[in-house]
Amino acid sequence: xxxTVSRRNFIKGGLAGTVxxxxxxxxxxxxxxxxxxxxxxxxxxxxxRCVGCRSCEAACNQEQKLPQxxxxxxxxxxxxxxxxxxxxxxxxTRYTVVNRYDVPGQDHPLFRKIQCNHCQEPACLTSCFVNAxxxxxxxxxxxxxxxxxxxxxxxxxxxxxxxxxxxxxxxNPRIMKCVFxxxxxxxxxxxxxxxxxxxxxxxxxxxxxxxxxxGQQRIRETSGKYxxxxxxxxxxGGTAWMYLSSVPFDKVGxxxxxxxxxxxxxxxxxxxxxxxxxxxxxxxxxxxxLLATRKDWLKGKTEDDHEEE
Amino acid sequence: xxxxxxxxxxLPIVDHVKTDGTPWTLKEKxxxxxxMPDYFKQFFRNPVNWLMIGIFAVGLPLLLQRYIYGLTxxxxxxxxxxxxxxxxxxxxxxxxxxxxxxxxGTTVELFGRKDFHPIERLALLNGLLGYFFAxxxxxxxxxxxxxxxxxxxxxLGPAAxxxxxxxxxxxxxxxxxxxxxxxxxxxxGWLKGxxxxxxxxxxxxxxxxxxSTLHQGALGALFNYAPAKIHxxxxxxxxxxxxFFCSSIFGGLSMVIVSSTLIRNFAGWRCDxxxxxxxxxxxxxxxxxxxxxxxxxxxxxLVAVAHDQEWEYLLTGWGGYFMLELGVGVxxxxxxxxxxxxxxxxxxxxxxxxxxxxxxxxxxxxTSMIAFNWELYPEIPHxxxxxxxxxxxxxxxxxxxxxxxxxxIVYRWKGER
Amino acid sequence: MRTELLTRKKIAHTAMAMxxxxxxLLWTGPSRAMDAADAPETVEIxxxxxxxxxxxxxxxxxxxxxSCGQCHHHTTGDKVTDPNCVxxxxxxxxxxTVACRDCHSRxxxxxxxxxxxxxxxxxxxxxxxxxxxxxxxxxxxHQKMGGPTGCQDCHGMTAAGEQMFHTGGHxxxxxxxxxxxxx
Numbered sequence: 005x006x007x008t009v010s011r012r013n014f015i016k017g018g019l020a021g022t023v024x025x026x027x028x029x030x031x032x033x034x035x036x037x038x039x040x041x042x043x044x045x046x047x048x049x050x051x052x053r054c055v056g057c058r059s060c061e062a063a064c065n066q067e068q069k070l071p072q073x074x075x076x077x078x079x080x081x082x083x084x085x086x087x088x089x090x091x092x093x094x095x096x097t098r099y100t101v102v103n104r105y106d107v108p109g110q111d112h113p114l115f116r117k118i119q120c121n122h123c124q125e126p127a128c129l130t131s132c133f134v135n136a137x138x139x140x141x142x143x144x145x146x147x148x149x150x151x152x153x154x155x156x157x158x159x160x161x162x163x164x165x166x167x168x169x170x171x172x173x174x175x176n177p178r179i180m181k182c183v184f185x186x187x188x189x190x191x192x193x194x195x196x197x198x199x200x201x202x203x204x205x206x207x208x209x210x211x212x213x214x215x216x217x218x219g220q221q222r223i224r225e226t227s228g229k230y231x232x233x234x235x236x237x238x239x240x241g242g243t244a245w246m247y248l249s250s251v252p253f254d255k256v257g258x259x260x261x262x263x264x265x266x267x268x269x270x271x272x273x274x275x276x277x278x279x280x281x282x283x284x285x286x287x288x289x290x291x292x293x294l295l296a297t298r299k300d301w302l303k304g305k306t307e308d309d310h311e312e313e
Numbered sequence: 314x315x316x317x318x319x320x321x322x323x324l325p326i327v328d329h330v331k332t333d334g335t336p337w338t339l340k341e342k343x344x345x346x347x348x349m350p351d352y353f354k355q356f357f358r359n360p361v362n363w364l365m366i367g368i369f370a371v372g373l374p375l376l377l378q379r380y381i382y383g384l385t386x387x388x389x390x391x392x393x394x395x396x397x398x399x400x401x402x403x404x405x406x407x408x409x410x411x412x413x414x415x416x417x418g419t420t421v422e423l424f425g426r427k428d429f430h431p432i433e434r435l436a437l438l439n440g441l442l443g444y445f446f447a448x449x450x451x452x453x454x455x456x457x458x459x460x461x462x463x464x465x466x467x468x469l470g471p472a473a474x475x476x477x478x479x480x481x482x483x484x485x486x487x488x489x490x491x492x493x494x495x496x497x498x499x500x501x502g503w504l505k506g507x508x509x510x511x512x513x514x515x516x517x518x519x520x521x522x523x524x525s526t527l528h529q530g531a532l533g534a535l536f537n538y539a540p541a542k543i544h545x546x547x548x549x550x551x552x553x554x555x556x557f558f559c560s561s562i563f564g565g566l567s568m569v570i571v572s573s574t575l576i577r578n579f580a581g582w583r584c585d586x587x588x589x590x591x592x593x594x595x596x597x598x599x600x601x602x603x604x605x606x607x608x609x610x611x612x613x614x615l616v617a618v619a620h621d622q623e624w625e626y627l628l629t630g631w632g633g634y635f636m637l638e639l640g641v642g643v644x645x646x647x648x649x650x651x652x653x654x655x656x657x658x659x660x661x662x663x664x665x666x667x668x669x670x671x672x673x674x675x676x677x678x679x680t681s682m683i684a685f686n687w688e689l690y691p692e693i694p695h696x697x698x699x700x701x702x703x704x705x706x707x708x709x710x711x712x713x714x715x716x717x718x719x720x721x722i723v724y725r726w727k728g729e730r
Numbered sequence: 731m732r733t734e735l736l737t738r739k740k741i742a743h744t745a746m747a748m749x750x751x752x753x754x755l756l757w758t759g760p761s762r763a764m765d766a767a768d769a770p771e772t773v774e775i776x777x778x779x780x781x782x783x784x785x786x787x788x789x790x791x792x793x794x795x796x797s798c799g800q801c802h803h804h805t806t807g808d809k810v811t812d813p814n815c816v817x818x819x820x821x822x823x824x825x826x827t828v829a830c831r832d833c834h835s836r837x838x839x840x841x842x843x844x845x846x847x848x849x850x851x852x853x854x855x856x857x858x859x860x861x862x863x864x865x866x867x868x869x870x871x872h873q874k875m876g877g878p879t880g881c882q883d884c885h886g887m888t889a890a891g892e893q894m895f896h897t898g899g900h901x902x903x904x905x906x907x908x909x910x911x912x913x
Contacts, residue, residue: 154456171390174383205862
């Protein structure tokens with residue numbers, strides 16, 4: 005794998021708990037000012053264009069060498085599949101799925117593709133205690149199965165329910181998730197397989213900064229066609245994959261309550277107290293000890309030692 | 314065992330030598346000074362052991378199944394609920410109940426409260442085993458259990474909250490082993506080792522406070538990663554770590570009361586007179602500590618609801634459930650503790666402790682599983698997952714009992730100490 | 731959206747009526763516009779065919795139900811009506827080429843194509859590629875006019891397509907082998 009510059013690499017050396025925790029502060033403040041790689045790529049998904057042909061699902065399956073699907077990719081009965089009251093989601097056999105939404109007032113159904121949104125400041129990455137995830141300068145959030153312990157905190161932390169676990173394997177489990185076709189395409193400047201397969205150009209690949217301009221142009225120049233919002237421009241601190249929709253986003257399955265800042269920000273306060281506790285507690289409690297045992301100490305140390313235990 | 318201790322004056326073992334002056338061998342110590350037939354006689358006479366055998370008969374094959382066929386075989390393998398009972402109960406529930414070690418270590422060693430001395434070792438052991446079994450649960454849950462040391466040595470992700478948990482639990486586990494070792498050294502008769510540990514007690518205790526504060530809090534802060542998934546009443550970004558830390562105080566103390574009660578009632582032969590006589594007094598004092606910690610916890614809980622402007626949630630069904638949890642799990646035992654202290658009724662304090670232990674586990678399960686994905690669908694664990702959870706708890710129980718029966722935890726070693 | 735639909739229908743109806751009554755070609759605008767008669771009867775759209783076979787496009791039939799500009803924008807000299815296009819293309823006139831492929835890139839997301847977007851003067855930063863242009867044009871209108879919209883209504887599937895879609899000879903066995911989240 006091409007070596008990608010991780011902004012967290014510089015603290016990899018810190019081994020002892022104290023040392024690691026002391027540099028932690030430095031590290032998190034560094035992360036606070038991180039606004040994503042300027043040249044990072046992304047994809048703009050336009051729900052008004054998607055016709056639910058599932059070509060992206062088929063292309064992903066082929067590109068990522070995923071297992072044979074239960075039904076052919078041109079079988080549209082999958083749109084009616086409901087499990088636990090939920091529409092289809094990603095799992096260890098599929099990195100992306102398209103779901104149909106019949107929104108009242110729309111003369112045709114809307115389709116929403118889900119896959120990893122490749123956050124600018126990914127929650128999976130920042131919650132991983134073995135640094136298994138990397139955000140590459142090209143914009144992909146990739147995963148290293150070689151160091152993963154299988155704790156599944158990334159699945160807890162991902163606000164989009166994207167990473168899945170290969171539970172079916174006892175000896176070689178791993179996280180299964182969309183990697184933006186990083187190894188096979190993105191790092192050579194090529195769009196991911198799903199984008200290339202899309203007949204409708206519902207998926208527009210380009211620099212993230214450029215995509216925001218394109219999205220704004222579409223909203224501005226087709227008055228009333230789109231909701232005046234690009235989902236992913238600010239959600240959880242920004243995502244590389246963003247969405248345009250003709251109906252309010254919560255009508256087509258988007259979580260509109262996700263924070264508008266990186267998930268990392270929510271644990272920063274706690275991480276901030278760590279160096280404080282590490283430095284103040286020893287002195288504080290040693291002081292308490294001296295005060296509390298002053299009488300015994302005055303009485304004479306030898307007796308005291310004898311009596312204890 | 315009770316029977317034999319009446320018939321044979323040299324039992325239970327409290328010294329290196331028998332009444333006739335010959336030393337106990339290590340093997341004899343392990344068999345509690347009984348012959349093998351006698352040992353098994355008393356073992357099978359105990360109905361609890363039959364229950365254990367029943368649990369293990371089903372549970373061990375299930376564990377084997379988990380390691381051969383993967384988590385799919387014994388859980389629902391949910392991608393929506395990545396953490397199930399193994400972590401919800403085993404990690405998030407066991408760790409706060411193990412706060413006893415640092416609580417009483419601090420009280421006795423740092424604050425010089427010698428009156429708690431008779432229960433200090435039990436509190437330390439309770440802490441050690443709780444943590445150890447939290448790691449055992451983790452080893453069942455982890456996808457690649459053989460990579461447990463990776464966050465320490467192979468690939469470090471120090472900006473993650475879980476990194477703190479891993480490091481602190483690992484180091485604290487070592488601290489607790491060191492704190493319990495003197496009992497072991499007395500039992501095997503290696504005084505040099507004990508003296509080495511004695512010199513480090515103060516340092517170990519302070520390390521214990523630091524590590525406990527941080528990782529009890531860190532377990533709470535872990536849930537800050539899922540702000541959009543957990544019901545707002547169970548997640549307060551600013552206060553989550555304080556909630557978890559504060560509740561672990563009465564959780565740990567209550568667990569020691571429960572454990573000492575069980576030992577006094579069902580293994581009375583093993584307790585010495587100091588332990589038995591001082592227990593009522595200690596229980597009430599611990600109960601007082603619990604009620605103080607509980608009122609603090611309640612106040613911070615309310616502050617969090619006010620701070621996050623969540624009053625209207627209290628009027629929903631979830632709000633009712635939230636208040637039920639606080640009412641039954643915290644407010645009820647809090648008043649029971651207070652009444653017990655006022656009326657000098659240790660029995661009431663013991664009942665309160667039992668309720669508060671259940672309350673803590675209930676809170677952790679609510680946070681990690683029930684209020685998690687509250688807008689999706691509820692996850693009811695697979696029966697095999699439940700059974701394995703119970704099996705591991707049974708393993709915890711017999712390990713606990715095995716050590717208490719042997720090492721000088723609730724009695725004083727009569728030989729050279 | 732609804733008014734747009736009506737307008738389009740109206741245009742189509744008018745066009746058809748004129749075609750029937752006059753028996754001659756459409757009158758599409760005052761400027762030097764191209765005539766549908768200049769256009770080919772049929773077009774084989776197959777330069778991108780890989781997973782699907784190309785489309786045998788009945789151009790003559792489509793000229794009867796749509797104006798040139800509806801597909802060819804301003805290039806045929808049709809008067810543009812979209813207020814956004816009018817801003818620049820009100821007097822554009824006939825272009826040198828009307829073929830889709832001459833403006834819409836075959837390699838839409840290639841490095842070279844994307845690098846063109848770096849030009850800050852460029853207005854058309856959102857011009858679809860060739861495949862997108864075809865489908866966006868055809869499918870949107872077919873949806874509105876009730877034309878066929880299924881993939882295989884216009885295309886046949888190739889062997890490579892069947893392989894990728896796990897269909898036809900590559901269809902999964904009747905008993906599912908996986909694909910569910912394992913609940």
